[in-house]
Amino acid sequence: MGTEKMDRARIHDATQNLLNRGLGNLWYPVVPSWQVKDRPIGITRLSQNIVIWRDKDGTVHALEDRCPHRGARLSLGWNLGDRLACWYHGVEVDTTGTVVDVPAMPDCALTGRGGLKSYPAEERNGAIFLWFGDAAHAEPAPLDLPKQLVSDEYGAILCTATWNCNYLYAIDNVMDPMHGAYLHAASHSMSEGAKHADMQVRPTDTGLIFEKVDQRDVNFDWVEFGNTNALWLRLEIPYGKGAGPGGNFGIVGFVTPIDEDHCRVFFWRTRKVTGWQRDTWRFLYRTRLEGLHWAVLEQDRELLEHMAPNARNQEFLYRHDLGLGRVRTQLRKMARAQIETLAKAGHSMETAA
Numbered sequence: 001m002g003t004e005k006m007d008r009a010r011i012h013d014a015t016q017n018l019l020n021r022g023l024g025n026l027w028y029p030v031v032p033s034w035q036v037k038d039r040p041i042g043i044t045r046l047s048q049n050i051v052i053w054r055d056k057d058g059t060v061h062a063l064e065d066r067c068p069h070r071g072a073r074l075s076l077g078w079n080l081g082d083r084l085a086c087w088y089h090g091v092e093v094d095t096t097g098t099v100v101d102v103p104a105m106p107d108c109a110l111t112g113r114g115g116l117k118s119y120p121a122e123e124r125n126g127a128i129f130l131w132f133g134d135a136a137h138a139e140p141a142p143l144d145l146p147k148q149l150v151s152d153e154y155g156a157i158l159c160t161a162t163w164n165c166n167y168l169y170a171i172d173n174v175m176d177p178m179h180g181a182y183l184h185a186a187s188h189s190m191s192e193g194a195k196h197a198d199m200q201v202r203p204t205d206t207g208l209i210f211e212k213v214d215q216r217d218v219n220f221d222w223v224e225f226g227n228t229n230a231l232w233l234r235l236e237i238p239y240g241k242g243a244g245p246g247g248n249f250g251i252v253g254f255v256t257p258i259d260e261d262h263c264r265v266f267f268w269r270t271r272k273v274t275g276w277q278r279d280t281w282r283f284l285y286r287t288r289l290e291g292l293h294w295a296v297l298e299q300d301r302e303l304l305e306h307m308a309p310n311a312r313n314q315e316f317l318y319r320h321d322l323g324l325g326r327v328r329t330q331l332r333k334m335a336r337a338q339i340e341t342l343a344k345a346g347h348s349m350e351t352a353a
Contacts, residue, residue, distance in 0.1 A: 072089075149252055199322055
């Protein structure tokens with residue numbers, strides 16, 4: 001095989017590997033805010049081991065979960081505020097990933113050495129987001145979120161869970177409005193509507209909308225895919241007055257890869273409510289609706305976790321799959337561009353994400 005063909009093959013393989021474990025140069029929600037308290041916690045996201053903790057002011061910090069001394073998990077150590085101390089030998093590492101003290105050997109050459117990857121962190125609407133930059137994009141881009149998560153006109157409640165499937169399956173699932181009329185046919189909110197539909201794609205400033213041409217505000221009738229330095233999905237489901245104020249019930253979703261076989265889903269349930277109406281809606285949600293919504297999510301989870309092996313490589317797609325096909329193409333282009341940029345800059349392709 002010639003050098004050019006070998007390079008193309010390497011880029012193709014690296015692109016697919018990157019897609020499978022999660023695109024870099026994006027913000028991802030990684031844990032709900034309530035999960036990070038006094039002690040450091042260890043997580044895996046995008047196949048990377050990460051330690052997260054809060055300093056004395058409550059600010060969140062995140063590092064590669066590895067002590068530079070012997071490789072012990074820093075998440076098992078002590079939170080000293082602006083630094084972590086390794087449980088194994090007490091080595092102290094600051095928020096930049098630099099060793100600032102080796103108590104067992106005051107003049108140790110390890111002091112002052114860096115090398116641990118640090119992750120820019122932001123806390124938004126009950127979740128902690130991290131920037132997963134590659135070797136060419138260490139500095140984060142601005143984190144822009146849909147208005148339903150940042151505007152005072154909306155109330156939002158976070159639901160999050162771990163699913164035992166590759167994150168791409170979860171994205172495909174949300175990009176498929178037609179499954180609502182079948183998989184969720186017995187749902188309290190998706191029991192109405194036609195079992196067939198014509199579908200179309202509409203471009204937006206941040207991505208696209210995939211929708212039923214002949215039905216709106218009846219079932220799960222449309223979905224929006226957006227890329228604003230974070231990948232998100234948005235949809236609405238019609239609700240009657242008995243479900244409280246605010247009109248349609250909205251969902252803004254993010255899917256964060258854990259590794260190639262697991263992902264963490266973050267779904268904010270939103271309604272356009274303020275003041276006493278927001279309080280009323282939150283009360284109704286917690287007391288009447290939350291269990292019903294989790295039941296719908298469990299249907300999605302159960303189906304995706306039992307897909308046939310290598311299902312995405314053995315598909316026969318038809319027109320109702322146009323939306324997920326468009327998103328797959330966008331993600332593939334993003335992955336390839338990331339790999340090619342690293343290669344041109346002289347970085348290893350393995351440093352992607």
